[in-house]
Each structure stands twice: as C-alpha cells, then as structure tokens.
C-alpha cells in the first residue's frame with residue numbers, strides 16, 4: 796500500500812477511541828478524531844450506524860468512520876440493543892441486571908457496527924463484530940460503560956486486561972473486517 800491510511804473517527808467516547816487506536820495503529824492505520832455528538836435514530840443496529848455515518852459525513856464534509864455499540868439481551872429479544880446508552884445512564888449496572896431477574900437466560904451479545912463513508916452522497920459501508928457473553932453483577936473497574944457486567948469466558952470485560960479484551964471483543968472483530976477491507980485497497984476505490 797502506498798500512502799498510510801488515515802481514518803477520521805467521529806465519536807464522543809474517549810474509551811472507544813482509545814480501543815480503536817490500540818487495535819488499528821499496529822496495522823499502520825492512523826486514527827484521527829472529531830468528538831461530534833451525532834443524532835441517533837431508532838431502528839435496527841444497521842439503520843442507526845448508517846444514519847449516524849451520513850450525519851457525520853455531512854457535518855465534516857469529508858470521509859468519516861463512526862461506530863455504534865449495542866448490548867443485546869437474548870431473553871429480551873435483543874433489547875436494549877442500540878438503546879443501551881440510555882439504559883446505562885438511567886438504570887445503571889444494577890438496573891440492567893434487574894431487567895433479567897425474571898429470566899433464567901442471562902446470555903447477551905455485544906455488537907459493534909462501524910460505518911465508513913467517503914463523504915456526503917457516498918454509500919455507507921458497514922463492518923460488524925459480535926461477541927457473546929452473559930450479564931452478571933458488576934465486577935472490575937468501572938472505567939468503561941457496561942464492561943463490569945458483561946462476562947466473557949469467566950471474566951467480565953472490566954476484569955480482563957485491555958489487551959485481552961481487544962483480542963476477543965465485538966469492537967476488535969469489527970475492526971478486523973475494516974482492516975482487511977483497507978488492506979485490500981477499499982479506501983481508494
């Protein structure tokens with residue numbers, strides 16, 4: 796590849812930005828950031844990211860990367876899903892556990908959907924990663940969102956070393972697809 800790829804990741808979430816940089820920079824991909832607060836519509840995981848990406852491209856009038864994270868409870872047919880941010884803010888870790896009190900099935904899926912657009916009027920390309928786990932009472936540092944209540948293979952995301960989370964996470968799996976596409980020359984097409 797000739798010029799080193801540069802992505803403009805539009806997110807207001809410093810933890811997301813840090814994980815994305817940690818995962819992509821070893822692959823020689825530079826991640827810039829503009830911390831815009833973009834409107835988020837209601838709809839499927841894909842609808843939310845597509846709309847967010849179009850709004851970001853319009854706001855910066857250029858190429859953008861966005862990401863929307865969902866936390867889907869199997870017993871609730873995928874809810875809170877894209878609305879997890881508002882559930883986290885309103886009812887927190889305890890409330891999210893209580894939502895599942897009536898069900899034996901505590902399984903959940905973390906989903907990261909990245910959207911890339913070359914700019915206003917261009918298609919939005921989606922790169923999605925999913926990691927299965929279960930919802931548990933909080934364990935570990937409360938640095939990043941619902942990390943303390945999402946258990947993967949016996950440890951919560953919050954209990955795992957950052958490097959361990961970044962090898963199995965929903966975000967890592969999505970970024971593997973994005974990286975493969977960039978390495979195949981996708982950004983230049």
Ligand SMILES: O=c1nc[nH]c2c1ncn2[C@H]1C[C@H](O)[C@@H](COP(=O)(O)OP(=O)(O)OP(=O)(O)O)O1
Pocket residue numbers: 805806807808811831832833835862863864865879880881883939940941942952966
């Ligand atoms: O790996 C994660 N581990 C734990 N919590 C996480 C993770 N990734 C996102 N989260 C939280 C942040 C927000 O409460 C919600 C997703 O909402 P979401 O709209 O995608 O994120 P945001 O508004 O913070 O940033 P952005 O400016 O990119 O939209 O789940």
Ligand SMILES: [Mg+2]
Pocket residue numbers: 835880
């Ligand atoms: Mg958001």
